[in-house]
Amino acid sequence: MVNRVVLFVIDSVGIGALPDAEKFGDVGANTLGNIAKAEGGLHLPNLISLGLGNIDGIVGIDPIEAPLGTYGRSEEVSQGKDTTTGHWEIAGLHLTKPFKTYPDGFPDAVIKAFEEKIEKKTLGNKAASGTAIIEELGEEHLQTGYPIVYTSADSVFQIAAHEEVIPIEELYQICKIAREIMMGDHAVARIIARPFVGSLGSFTRTSNRRDFSLNPPEETVLEIAKKEGLDVIAVGKIEDIFNGQGITEAVHTEDNMDGIDQTIHYLKKENKGIIFTNLVDFDSKYGHRRDPKGYKQALEEMDKRIPEILKSLKKEDMIMIVADHGNDPTFKGTDHTREYIPILIYGEGIQANVNIGTRKSFADIAATISDILNIPTTGKGESFKNLMIK
Numbered sequence: 608m609v610n611r612v613v614l615f616v617i618d619s620v621g622i623g624a625l626p627d628a629e630k631f632g633d634v635g636a637n638t639l640g641n642i643a644k645a646e647g648g649l650h651l652p653n654l655i656s657l658g659l660g661n662i663d664g665i666v667g668i669d670p671i672e673a674p675l676g677t678y679g680r681s682e683e684v685s686q687g688k689d690t691t692t693g694h695w696e697i698a699g700l701h702l703t704k705p706f707k708t709y710p711d712g713f714p715d716a717v718i719k720a721f722e723e724k725i726e727k728k729t730l731g732n733k734a735a736s737g738t739a740i741i742e743e744l745g746e747e748h749l750q751t752g753y754p755i756v757y758t759s760a761d762s763v764f765q766i767a768a769h770e771e772v773i774p775i776e777e778l779y780q781i782c783k784i785a786r787e788i789m790m791g792d793h794a795v796a797r798i799i800a801r802p803f804v805g806s807l808g809s810f811t812r813t814s815n816r817r818d819f820s821l822n823p824p825e826e827t828v829l830e831i832a833k834k835e836g837l838d839v840i841a842v843g844k845i846e847d848i849f850n851g852q853g854i855t856e857a858v859h860t861e862d863n864m865d866g867i868d869q870t871i872h873y874l875k876k877e878n879k880g881i882i883f884t885n886l887v888d889f890d891s892k893y894g895h896r897r898d899p900k901g902y903k904q905a906l907e908e909m910d911k912r913i914p915e916i917l918k919s920l921k922k923e924d925m926i927m928i929v930a931d932h933g934n935d936p937t938f939k940g941t942d943h944t945r946e947y948i949p950i951l952i953y954g955e956g957i958q959a960n961v962n963i964g965t966r967k968s969f970a971d972i973a974a975t976i977s978d979i980l981n982i983p984t985t986g987k988g989e990s991f992k993n994l995m996i997k
Protein backbone atom coordinates (compact mmCIF):
# COMPACT_ATOMS: atom_id res chain seq x y z
CA MET A 608 0.00 0.00 0.00
CA VAL A 609 1.28 3.44 -0.91
CA ASN A 610 0.47 6.13 1.66
CA ARG A 611 2.88 8.89 0.74
CA VAL A 612 3.50 10.51 -2.63
CA VAL A 613 6.62 12.54 -3.31
CA LEU A 614 5.83 14.71 -6.28
CA PHE A 615 8.79 16.42 -7.92
CA VAL A 616 8.21 19.07 -10.55
CA ILE A 617 11.42 19.55 -12.51
CA ASP A 618 10.39 22.99 -13.70
CA SER A 619 10.30 23.40 -17.48
CA VAL A 620 11.78 20.00 -18.43
CA GLY A 621 9.49 19.41 -21.42
CA ILE A 622 10.01 16.55 -23.86
CA GLY A 623 8.64 17.79 -27.18
CA ALA A 624 6.09 20.16 -28.72
CA LEU A 625 2.42 19.39 -28.07
CA PRO A 626 0.05 18.86 -31.00
CA ASP A 627 -1.33 22.38 -30.39
CA ALA A 628 2.13 24.02 -30.11
CA GLU A 629 1.45 26.05 -33.25
CA LYS A 630 -1.08 28.19 -31.34
CA PHE A 631 1.73 29.10 -28.99
CA GLY A 632 4.39 29.70 -31.64
CA ASP A 633 6.28 26.67 -30.35
CA VAL A 634 6.47 24.21 -33.24
CA GLY A 635 9.80 22.38 -33.02
CA ALA A 636 10.40 23.09 -29.34
CA ASN A 637 11.80 20.17 -27.36
CA THR A 638 13.57 21.14 -24.16
CA LEU A 639 15.23 17.82 -23.33
CA GLY A 640 15.69 16.68 -26.93
CA ASN A 641 17.23 19.90 -28.17
CA ILE A 642 19.59 20.15 -25.18
CA ALA A 643 20.78 16.61 -25.91
CA LYS A 644 21.29 17.57 -29.54
CA ALA A 645 23.05 20.86 -28.84
CA GLU A 646 25.29 19.47 -26.12
CA GLY A 647 26.18 16.12 -27.69
CA GLY A 648 24.01 14.01 -25.39
CA LEU A 649 22.91 13.97 -21.77
CA HIS A 650 24.35 11.77 -19.05
CA LEU A 651 21.26 10.89 -17.00
CA PRO A 652 21.81 7.25 -15.95
CA ASN A 653 19.41 7.35 -13.01
CA LEU A 654 16.47 8.97 -14.80
CA ILE A 655 17.13 6.53 -17.64
CA SER A 656 17.06 3.58 -15.23
CA LEU A 657 13.56 4.69 -14.20
CA GLY A 658 12.39 4.76 -17.82
CA LEU A 659 13.12 8.25 -19.20
CA GLY A 660 14.42 6.91 -22.53
CA ASN A 661 11.45 4.54 -22.88
CA ILE A 662 8.81 7.30 -22.90
CA ASP A 663 6.84 7.41 -26.17
CA GLY A 664 8.23 9.95 -28.61
CA ILE A 665 11.22 10.98 -26.49
CA VAL A 666 14.16 12.34 -28.47
CA GLY A 667 17.86 12.28 -27.57
CA ILE A 668 17.67 9.62 -24.83
CA ASP A 669 17.90 5.95 -25.72
CA PRO A 670 15.52 3.35 -24.29
CA ILE A 671 16.78 0.54 -22.07
CA GLU A 672 15.76 -3.08 -21.73
CA ALA A 673 14.07 -3.12 -18.35
CA PRO A 674 13.34 0.23 -16.67
CA LEU A 675 12.71 0.11 -12.94
CA GLY A 676 9.77 2.47 -12.97
CA THR A 677 6.44 3.26 -14.54
CA TYR A 678 6.79 5.92 -17.24
CA GLY A 679 4.83 8.01 -19.72
CA ARG A 680 4.11 11.53 -20.88
CA SER A 681 1.18 13.93 -20.79
CA GLU A 682 -0.52 16.59 -22.84
CA GLU A 683 -1.85 19.76 -21.20
CA VAL A 684 -5.55 20.59 -21.45
CA SER A 685 -5.43 24.15 -20.09
CA GLN A 686 -4.64 26.81 -22.66
CA GLY A 687 -1.49 28.16 -21.08
CA LYS A 688 2.18 27.32 -20.75
CA ASP A 689 2.97 29.04 -17.49
CA THR A 690 3.97 27.58 -14.13
CA THR A 691 0.68 28.31 -12.40
CA THR A 692 -1.45 26.74 -15.12
CA GLY A 693 0.84 23.70 -15.25
CA HIS A 694 0.92 23.14 -11.49
CA TRP A 695 -2.80 23.71 -11.05
CA GLU A 696 -3.50 21.15 -13.77
CA ILE A 697 -1.10 18.68 -12.10
CA ALA A 698 -3.16 19.27 -8.93
CA GLY A 699 -6.40 18.51 -10.76
CA LEU A 700 -7.77 21.74 -12.28
CA HIS A 701 -8.44 22.64 -15.89
CA LEU A 702 -8.24 26.35 -16.60
CA THR A 703 -10.88 27.09 -19.19
CA LYS A 704 -9.98 30.76 -19.41
CA PRO A 705 -6.28 31.47 -19.84
CA PHE A 706 -4.67 34.08 -17.57
CA LYS A 707 -4.39 37.54 -19.01
CA THR A 708 -1.01 38.52 -20.46
CA TYR A 709 0.40 41.96 -21.24
CA PRO A 710 2.86 41.65 -24.14
CA ASP A 711 2.81 45.44 -24.65
CA GLY A 712 3.07 46.37 -20.97
CA PHE A 713 0.35 47.20 -18.46
CA PRO A 714 -2.37 49.77 -19.16
CA ASP A 715 -1.73 53.33 -17.95
CA ALA A 716 -4.58 53.12 -15.45
CA VAL A 717 -2.95 50.14 -13.74
CA ILE A 718 0.48 51.76 -13.55
CA LYS A 719 -1.01 55.04 -12.33
CA ALA A 720 -3.00 53.35 -9.58
CA PHE A 721 0.10 51.43 -8.53
CA GLU A 722 2.37 54.50 -8.52
CA GLU A 723 -0.14 56.45 -6.46
CA LYS A 724 -0.42 53.71 -3.86
CA ILE A 725 3.34 53.16 -3.48
CA GLU A 726 4.05 56.90 -3.74
CA LYS A 727 6.81 56.35 -6.28
CA LYS A 728 7.09 56.38 -10.02
CA THR A 729 8.07 53.15 -11.81
CA LEU A 730 10.49 52.23 -14.58
CA GLY A 731 10.13 49.77 -17.44
CA ASN A 732 6.57 48.60 -17.95
CA LYS A 733 7.31 46.27 -20.83
CA ALA A 734 7.91 42.61 -21.61
CA ALA A 735 11.54 41.73 -20.95
CA SER A 736 13.97 39.14 -19.69
CA GLY A 737 14.58 39.75 -15.99
CA THR A 738 18.36 39.72 -16.18
CA ALA A 739 18.41 42.01 -19.23
CA ILE A 740 16.05 44.61 -17.80
CA ILE A 741 18.03 45.08 -14.58
CA GLU A 742 21.12 45.74 -16.68
CA GLU A 743 19.18 48.16 -18.84
CA LEU A 744 17.39 50.12 -16.11
CA GLY A 745 19.52 49.30 -13.05
CA GLU A 746 21.45 52.55 -13.08
CA GLU A 747 18.32 54.67 -13.31
CA HIS A 748 16.79 52.56 -10.56
CA LEU A 749 19.81 53.21 -8.29
CA GLN A 750 19.57 56.94 -8.98
CA THR A 751 15.83 57.39 -8.63
CA GLY A 752 14.79 54.59 -6.26
CA TYR A 753 11.91 53.76 -8.62
CA PRO A 754 11.09 50.04 -8.87
CA ILE A 755 11.36 48.30 -12.26
CA VAL A 756 8.09 46.82 -13.47
CA TYR A 757 8.15 44.23 -16.25
CA THR A 758 6.30 41.24 -17.63
CA SER A 759 6.87 38.37 -20.08
CA ALA A 760 4.82 35.97 -22.21
CA ASP A 761 3.59 34.66 -18.85
CA SER A 762 0.80 36.24 -16.90
CA VAL A 763 3.11 38.03 -14.49
CA PHE A 764 3.61 41.50 -13.02
CA GLN A 765 7.25 41.45 -11.91
CA ILE A 766 8.86 44.07 -9.70
CA ALA A 767 12.65 44.24 -9.66
CA ALA A 768 14.50 46.31 -7.08
CA HIS A 769 18.00 46.41 -5.61
CA GLU A 770 17.92 45.09 -2.04
CA GLU A 771 19.77 48.20 -0.81
CA VAL A 772 17.41 50.57 -2.60
CA ILE A 773 14.13 48.90 -1.66
CA PRO A 774 14.61 46.50 1.27
CA ILE A 775 12.98 43.12 0.64
CA GLU A 776 10.21 43.56 3.23
CA GLU A 777 9.23 46.80 1.53
CA LEU A 778 9.41 45.12 -1.87
CA TYR A 779 7.06 42.37 -0.64
CA GLN A 780 4.76 45.07 0.66
CA ILE A 781 4.57 46.82 -2.71
CA CYS A 782 3.96 43.44 -4.35
CA LYS A 783 0.94 43.01 -2.09
CA ILE A 784 -0.28 46.44 -3.21
CA ALA A 785 0.14 45.36 -6.84
CA ARG A 786 -1.72 42.14 -6.01
CA GLU A 787 -4.71 44.15 -4.76
CA ILE A 788 -4.75 46.24 -7.92
CA MET A 789 -4.28 43.32 -10.30
CA MET A 790 -7.56 41.57 -9.48
CA GLY A 791 -10.85 41.40 -11.38
CA ASP A 792 -10.25 42.62 -14.93
CA HIS A 793 -6.50 42.48 -14.40
CA ALA A 794 -6.25 39.24 -12.45
CA VAL A 795 -2.69 38.47 -13.54
CA ALA A 796 -1.58 34.99 -12.37
CA ARG A 797 1.33 36.24 -10.29
CA ILE A 798 2.97 39.33 -8.91
CA ILE A 799 6.66 38.48 -8.49
CA ALA A 800 9.21 40.24 -6.29
CA ARG A 801 12.57 40.19 -8.07
CA PRO A 802 15.22 41.51 -5.69
CA PHE A 803 18.81 41.82 -6.83
CA VAL A 804 22.18 42.90 -5.41
CA GLY A 805 25.59 44.01 -6.73
CA SER A 806 26.72 46.96 -8.75
CA LEU A 807 26.22 48.14 -12.29
CA GLY A 808 27.45 45.59 -14.81
CA SER A 809 27.39 42.76 -12.24
CA PHE A 810 23.88 42.73 -10.81
CA THR A 811 22.71 39.36 -9.54
CA ARG A 812 19.23 38.32 -8.54
CA THR A 813 18.82 36.77 -5.11
CA SER A 814 16.81 33.82 -3.82
CA ASN A 815 14.54 36.30 -1.99
CA ARG A 816 12.23 36.12 -4.99
CA ARG A 817 8.61 35.75 -3.88
CA ASP A 818 5.51 35.01 -5.94
CA PHE A 819 2.10 36.40 -4.97
CA SER A 820 -0.45 34.20 -6.70
CA LEU A 821 -4.19 33.94 -6.88
CA ASN A 822 -6.11 31.28 -5.04
CA PRO A 823 -6.86 28.31 -7.31
CA PRO A 824 -10.46 28.81 -8.54
CA GLU A 825 -11.58 25.36 -7.38
CA GLU A 826 -10.47 22.75 -4.90
CA THR A 827 -7.19 21.05 -5.84
CA VAL A 828 -6.04 17.61 -4.74
CA LEU A 829 -3.90 19.44 -2.16
CA GLU A 830 -6.94 20.95 -0.48
CA ILE A 831 -8.74 17.62 -0.60
CA ALA A 832 -5.76 15.85 0.99
CA LYS A 833 -5.50 18.49 3.70
CA LYS A 834 -9.22 18.23 4.47
CA GLU A 835 -8.85 14.49 4.78
CA GLY A 836 -6.26 15.03 7.49
CA LEU A 837 -3.17 14.25 5.42
CA ASP A 838 0.07 16.24 5.40
CA VAL A 839 0.71 18.39 2.36
CA ILE A 840 4.31 19.57 2.53
CA ALA A 841 5.42 22.20 0.03
CA VAL A 842 9.10 22.54 -0.88
CA GLY A 843 10.37 25.48 -2.96
CA LYS A 844 7.87 27.72 -4.69
CA ILE A 845 4.92 25.33 -4.36
CA GLU A 846 3.45 27.32 -1.46
CA ASP A 847 3.50 30.46 -3.60
CA ILE A 848 2.03 28.78 -6.67
CA PHE A 849 -0.99 27.61 -4.68
CA ASN A 850 -1.12 30.77 -2.57
CA GLY A 851 -0.83 28.53 0.48
CA GLN A 852 -4.14 26.79 -0.29
CA GLY A 853 -4.18 23.14 0.75
CA ILE A 854 -0.71 23.24 2.27
CA THR A 855 0.02 22.16 5.84
CA GLU A 856 3.72 22.94 6.00
CA ALA A 857 6.09 24.77 3.67
CA VAL A 858 9.73 25.56 3.17
CA HIS A 859 11.30 27.85 0.59
CA THR A 860 14.61 26.88 -0.96
CA GLU A 861 17.82 28.46 -2.22
CA ASP A 862 18.32 26.32 -5.31
CA ASN A 863 17.77 22.86 -6.79
CA MET A 864 20.23 21.13 -4.46
CA ASP A 865 18.59 22.74 -1.43
CA GLY A 866 15.21 21.62 -2.79
CA ILE A 867 16.46 18.04 -2.89
CA ASP A 868 17.99 18.35 0.61
CA GLN A 869 14.72 19.66 2.02
CA THR A 870 12.72 16.92 0.33
CA ILE A 871 15.01 14.25 1.78
CA HIS A 872 14.66 15.91 5.18
CA TYR A 873 10.86 15.54 5.01
CA LEU A 874 11.11 12.03 3.58
CA LYS A 875 13.02 10.96 6.66
CA LYS A 876 10.34 12.37 8.95
CA GLU A 877 7.07 10.75 9.87
CA ASN A 878 4.33 12.20 7.69
CA LYS A 879 1.58 10.87 5.44
CA GLY A 880 0.13 12.37 2.30
CA ILE A 881 1.98 14.50 -0.22
CA ILE A 882 5.44 16.02 -0.34
CA PHE A 883 5.35 18.42 -3.29
CA THR A 884 8.66 19.87 -4.49
CA ASN A 885 9.43 22.31 -7.28
CA LEU A 886 12.98 22.56 -8.64
CA VAL A 887 12.97 25.90 -10.41
CA ASP A 888 16.61 26.40 -11.46
CA PHE A 889 16.14 24.54 -14.76
CA ASP A 890 13.61 27.18 -15.75
CA SER A 891 14.82 30.39 -14.17
CA LYS A 892 18.59 29.98 -14.39
CA TYR A 893 18.93 28.14 -17.71
CA GLY A 894 15.69 27.93 -19.74
CA HIS A 895 14.84 31.65 -19.71
CA ARG A 896 18.52 32.46 -20.06
CA ARG A 897 18.74 30.24 -23.17
CA ASP A 898 21.72 28.40 -21.71
CA PRO A 899 21.66 24.76 -22.90
CA LYS A 900 25.04 24.00 -21.34
CA GLY A 901 23.96 25.18 -17.90
CA TYR A 902 20.66 23.36 -18.32
CA LYS A 903 22.48 20.12 -19.15
CA GLN A 904 24.71 20.50 -16.07
CA ALA A 905 21.71 21.15 -13.83
CA LEU A 906 19.98 18.04 -15.15
CA GLU A 907 23.07 15.91 -14.61
CA GLU A 908 23.53 17.33 -11.11
CA MET A 909 19.97 16.43 -10.25
CA ASP A 910 20.30 12.96 -11.77
CA LYS A 911 23.30 12.28 -9.54
CA ARG A 912 21.16 12.82 -6.45
CA ILE A 913 18.45 10.35 -7.45
CA PRO A 914 20.04 7.30 -5.73
CA GLU A 915 20.11 9.28 -2.49
CA ILE A 916 16.45 10.24 -2.90
CA LEU A 917 15.44 6.66 -3.67
CA LYS A 918 17.39 5.42 -0.64
CA SER A 919 15.35 7.75 1.57
CA LEU A 920 12.06 6.29 0.36
CA LYS A 921 10.15 4.16 2.82
CA LYS A 922 8.30 1.02 1.85
CA GLU A 923 5.02 2.82 1.41
CA ASP A 924 6.37 5.78 -0.54
CA MET A 925 6.03 6.51 -4.21
CA ILE A 926 8.00 9.13 -6.11
CA MET A 927 6.65 10.88 -9.21
CA ILE A 928 8.89 13.08 -11.32
CA VAL A 929 7.03 15.38 -13.71
CA ALA A 930 7.33 18.84 -15.28
CA ASP A 931 4.97 21.81 -15.70
CA HIS A 932 5.77 23.10 -19.24
CA GLY A 933 8.81 23.40 -21.50
CA ASN A 934 11.49 26.09 -21.74
CA ASP A 935 13.71 25.03 -24.60
CA PRO A 936 17.05 26.85 -24.19
CA THR A 937 17.80 26.42 -27.90
CA PHE A 938 14.52 28.03 -29.01
CA LYS A 939 13.85 31.60 -30.16
CA GLY A 940 12.96 34.22 -27.54
CA THR A 941 13.28 33.69 -23.78
CA ASP A 942 9.89 32.26 -22.87
CA HIS A 943 8.32 28.93 -21.99
CA THR A 944 7.45 26.42 -24.71
CA ARG A 945 4.25 24.37 -25.08
CA GLU A 946 5.41 20.78 -24.57
CA TYR A 947 4.65 17.30 -23.35
CA ILE A 948 5.79 16.62 -19.83
CA PRO A 949 7.53 13.42 -18.72
CA ILE A 950 6.07 11.22 -15.98
CA LEU A 951 8.40 8.87 -14.09
CA ILE A 952 7.16 6.86 -11.11
CA TYR A 953 8.98 4.60 -8.75
CA GLY A 954 8.45 2.89 -5.39
CA GLU A 955 8.45 -0.54 -3.79
CA GLY A 956 4.75 -0.86 -4.44
CA ILE A 957 5.04 0.26 -8.08
CA GLN A 958 5.39 -1.98 -11.11
CA ALA A 959 8.62 -1.88 -13.04
CA ASN A 960 8.63 -1.36 -16.78
CA VAL A 961 5.08 -0.17 -17.30
CA ASN A 962 4.32 2.34 -20.05
CA ILE A 963 1.31 4.51 -19.24
CA GLY A 964 1.51 6.01 -22.73
CA THR A 965 0.39 9.55 -23.52
CA ARG A 966 -2.03 10.94 -20.94
CA LYS A 967 -4.58 13.49 -22.12
CA SER A 968 -4.25 15.80 -19.10
CA PHE A 969 -1.76 16.63 -16.36
CA ALA A 970 -4.81 16.17 -14.09
CA ASP A 971 -4.34 12.41 -14.50
CA ILE A 972 -1.54 12.89 -11.97
CA ALA A 973 -3.96 14.35 -9.40
CA ALA A 974 -6.57 11.69 -10.14
CA THR A 975 -3.95 8.98 -9.60
CA ILE A 976 -2.78 10.56 -6.34
CA SER A 977 -6.40 10.69 -5.09
CA ASP A 978 -6.88 7.07 -6.05
CA ILE A 979 -3.70 5.98 -4.31
CA LEU A 980 -4.29 7.97 -1.13
CA ASN A 981 -7.92 6.93 -1.12
CA ILE A 982 -9.36 10.44 -1.05
CA PRO A 983 -11.98 12.16 -3.27
CA THR A 984 -10.89 13.46 -6.68
CA THR A 985 -11.23 16.95 -8.14
CA GLY A 986 -13.39 15.42 -10.88
CA LYS A 987 -10.76 16.10 -13.55
CA GLY A 988 -8.35 13.60 -15.07
CA GLU A 989 -8.26 9.83 -15.12
CA SER A 990 -6.37 7.68 -12.66
CA PHE A 991 -3.75 5.31 -14.02
CA LYS A 992 -3.25 3.65 -10.63
CA ASN A 993 -4.46 0.24 -11.81
CA LEU A 994 -1.77 0.18 -14.51
CA MET A 995 1.10 0.60 -12.11
CA ILE A 996 0.30 -0.65 -8.61
CA LYS A 997 1.71 -4.10 -7.84
Ligand SMILES: O=P(O)(O)O[C@H]1O[C@H](CO)[C@@H](O)[C@H]1O
Pocket residue numbers: 690735736737738758759760761763765799891895942
Ligand atom coordinates in the same frame (compact mmCIF):
# COMPACT_ATOMS: atom_id res chain seq x y z
O1 LIG B 1 13.16 36.66 -17.17
P1 LIG B 1 12.74 36.36 -15.78
O2 LIG B 1 12.67 37.55 -14.89
O3 LIG B 1 13.55 35.24 -15.15
O4 LIG B 1 11.22 35.90 -15.86
C1 LIG B 1 10.81 34.60 -15.98
O5 LIG B 1 10.29 34.21 -14.75
C2 LIG B 1 8.93 34.51 -14.70
C3 LIG B 1 8.20 33.59 -13.80
O6 LIG B 1 8.57 32.25 -13.93
C4 LIG B 1 8.43 34.48 -16.12
O7 LIG B 1 7.70 35.59 -16.40
C5 LIG B 1 9.66 34.44 -16.93
O8 LIG B 1 9.65 35.37 -17.94
Ligand SMILES: [Mn+2]
Pocket residue numbers: 618619689690890931932
Ligand atom coordinates in the same frame (compact mmCIF):
# COMPACT_ATOMS: atom_id res chain seq x y z
MN1 LIG C 1 7.52 26.53 -14.35
Ligand SMILES: [Mn+2]
Pocket residue numbers: 690890891895934943
Ligand atom coordinates in the same frame (compact mmCIF):
# COMPACT_ATOMS: atom_id res chain seq x y z
MN1 LIG D 1 9.55 30.35 -16.05
